[in-house]
Amino acid sequence: MTTRKTILPLLMLGIPVLCAQAPPDFSGVYYPLNPFGANALGRGAGAGKQPPATGGKQKGPPPRPTQSAPLADGSQGRSPDAPSLTPPYMAKWEMIRKSRMAGSSEYDNTAKCLPPGMPAMMNMAYGMEVMQTKDKITFFSELNDALRRVYLDGRKPTQKILDDPTYAGYSTGHWEGDTLLVDTVALHENSFIEGFSPHSDVMSIKERIRFLSPGLLEDRITVTDPKALTKPWETVKTYRKATAGTDELREFACPEGLGDAK
Amino acid sequence: MRAHFIALAVLGAAFFHATPGLAHHSNVAFEVTKVVTITGVVKDFQWRNPHTWVLLAVDDGKGGKVDWAVEGRAPGILLRAGWSKNSLKPGEMITVDMSPARDGSKTGLVARVTKADGTILANAPPPTQ
Numbered sequence: 001m002t003t004r005k006t007i008l009p010l011l012m013l014g015i016p017v018l019c020a021q022a023p024p025d026f027s028g029v030y031y032p033l034n035p036f037g038a039n040a041l042g043r044g045a046g047a048g049k050q051p052p053a054t055g056g057k058q059k060g061p062p063p064r065p066t067q068s069a070p071l072a073d074g075s076q077g078r079s080p081d082a083p084s085l086t087p088p089y090m091a092k093w094e095m096i097r098k099s100r101m102a103g104s105s106e107y108d109n110t111a112k113c114l115p116p117g118m119p120a121m122m123n124m125a126y127g128m129e130v131m132q133t134k135d136k137i138t139f140f141s142e143l144n145d146a147l148r149r150v151y152l153d154g155r156k157p158t159q160k161i162l163d164d165p166t167y168a169g170y171s172t173g174h175w176e177g178d179t180l181l182v183d184t185v186a187l188h189e190n191s192f193i194e195g196f197s198p199h200s201d202v203m204s205i206k207e208r209i210r211f212l213s214p215g216l217l218e219d220r221i222t223v224t225d226p227k228a229l230t231k232p233w234e235t236v237k238t239y240r241k242a243t244a245g246t247d248e249l250r251e252f253a254c255p256e257g258l259g260d261a262k
Numbered sequence: 263m264r265a266h267f268i269a270l271a272v273l274g275a276a277f278f279h280a281t282p283g284l285a286h287h288s289n290v291a292f293e294v295t296k297v298v299t300i301t302g303v304v305k306d307f308q309w310r311n312p313h314t315w316v317l318l319a320v321d322d323g324k325g326g327k328v329d330w331a332v333e334g335r336a337p338g339i340l341l342r343a344g345w346s347k348n349s350l351k352p353g354e355m356i357t358v359d360m361s362p363a364r365d366g367s368k369t370g371l372v373a374r375v376t377k378a379d380g381t382i383l384a385n386a387p388p389p390t391q
Contacts, residue, residue, distance in 0.1 A: 031390040061380075068361040068373040068385065069294040100290045103364040111288035113312065126339050142338050144312070240390045250338030254312045 023175040024211055027132045029247045030239035032124050073100040074196065083197045083223065083233035092198040109167075109191060113254035115146040117167035117191025118184055119205050119221050122237050127249050130217075137173070137180070142249040150182050157185055165201060167191050173207075182207040193223060193233065200227035215241035292333075292361040292371040300330055300370075301357045307350040311336050316350060316358065316375070332360050334372040335385055342387040349383060350375070 074097030085093055096107040105111035115121065126142040135153040140146070148168035157170045165188030173182035184205040193199050203225040212218045216238065223233040302320035314334040319327040334340060337347070350356065355378045360370030375383040 033390050062382065064297065064299070065359055065373040066297055067295050068292065068297060068359075068371045069289045071295055073290045103291045105288045105290065108288035108290065110312075126336065127342075143336075246342055246387075250336075250341060252311050252336060252338060256311045257313055 021178070023180070024178050025132055026130045026137065026180070026209070026211075026217060028130055029242040029249060030124070030128045030130065030217055031242060031246070032128070033238045033240060072196070073097070075101050081235075083193050083199075083228075084230045085197060086228055086230055089198050089200070089228040093196070096192075096196065096198065107192070110144060110195075113144060113258055115144055115167040115191075116141065116195065118148065118169045118171075118187060119207075119223060119235070120192060120195040121146050121148065121168065122207075122219055122221060123195065124237070124239065126252075127242075128239060129249050140249070142252055144254050145252040150180075162186050165189075169205070179208050179210040182209065193225075193228075194235065198228065199223075199225050202227055212238070217241070289371060291365070292363055292369075294361045294371060296361055297359050297373050298362055298370070299357060299359050300332075301355065302327075302330065304350050304352050304354050304356055305329070306352060309337055309347040311338075314340060314345075316356070316372070318356065318358070328368060330358075330368045330370065332358050332370045332372050334375075339386055340383075343384050344387075345383050350377075354378060 074093075078093070099106050100108070110116060116123070121141055122139075124141050124143070128142070129140040131138040131140070135151065137150045137152065139148045139150070146168070148171060150171040150173045152173050152175075154174075156172060161170050162185065165186045167188065167190075169184040169187040171182050171184040173180050175181075182205075184207070187199070187201075187203050187205070189199065189201050191199070193203070203223060206222045206224070208220040210218055217240075219237045219239075221235050221237065223229065223235075300318070300320050302318035304316060304318050306315075306317040308315040308317075314337060316332045316334065318330050318332070320330050322328040334345075335343075337345075357376040358370070359373040359376075361373065363369040363371075372385050374385055377383070
């Protein structure tokens with residue numbers, strides 16, 4: 001009886017431990033789905049050596065591209081999916097739009113070799129590498145060699161950190177089943193929410209990151225900013241794990257090209 | 263930082279006065295929804311970040327040549343699109359589909375490059391599914 005009394009609580013304590021699954025391993029190189037938009041042209045289809053026009057079943061060369069990059073100067077107004085800005089920040093956006101439409105890179109951090117910042121960084125247009133340990137997950141963006149760390153060991157941002165905002169911000173996270181929940185704060189104002197919309201110093205970000213299926217990673221992002229946004233902005237990014245042959249990112253070294261030709 | 267950037271750009275423009283300016287900028291400098299085609303002889307292919315550059319001499323239609331500088335995406339993404347550092351050699355004839363600069367300079371943003379043997383070099387890999 002004494003033995004049963006001793007063992008039973010131990011077993012009960014042990015059950016959750018035995019049942020708890022190890023968190024998934026997100027490590028690897030990924031590419032986003034539709035990084036340049038659904039209408040991105042000039043890429044992919046038709047690339048490679050083309051057979052002669054007389055070559056049997058060939059239907060001739062691929063169509064000539066009609067666009068070189070997505071239109072991102074604001075000339076078409078704001079997308080219905082864009083963050084809903086408060087009047088002061090809408091005025092800032094209008095100023096940025098005029099600058100872009102004039103062909104200026106003044107408000108394009110990427111053109112200045114600055115980090116894209118969170119959450120725009122999670123667009124990962126040129127690919128992403130995830131490095132995971134028990135206590136930390138690091139997300140690396142090939143575009144501008146940008147990096148962010150998510151601490152999983154229970155630490156919280158100190159006042160010193162909150163007083164020192166950065167492009168990537170300060171991220172802490174924990175596992176809820178197979179989903180990684182991340183909170184990001186300490187984001188400074190010299191970045192743009194999705195790459196275009198301005199934000200304030202009180203912006204914070206919540207993410208839920210999980211595998212939808214093997215190799216298909218989803219990041220559900222919610223941005224809150226009481227000064228700049230009339231309501232939280234939500235976006236979802238999806239990435240496919242790279243296969244052999246494309247599973248290496250390359251150095252970006254942006255300042256190599258600052259200035260002019262070599 | 264801005265002053266430094268401008269100083270570098272001015273210095274570069276002065277040093278490379280013979281070729282169109284290759285200052286680093288974003289896509290907004292180009293009319294990205296418009297594509298024009300030029301054919302010319304490669305003078306130089308610069309495989310560097312954050313943009314690659316192709317310098318080429320194009321017939322001006324008056325018996326002379328005019329220099330163009332066209333900007334491509336970074337080496338990393340072009341590697342995955344099938345390019346390499348040695349994709350283009352000085353002296354070879356190429357056709358470039360590109361978006362012209364808004365300022366009217368002889369520069370453009372590459373949509374694709376077609377080599378003399380018909381090989382097409384796209385400006386990004388096939389979309390991830």
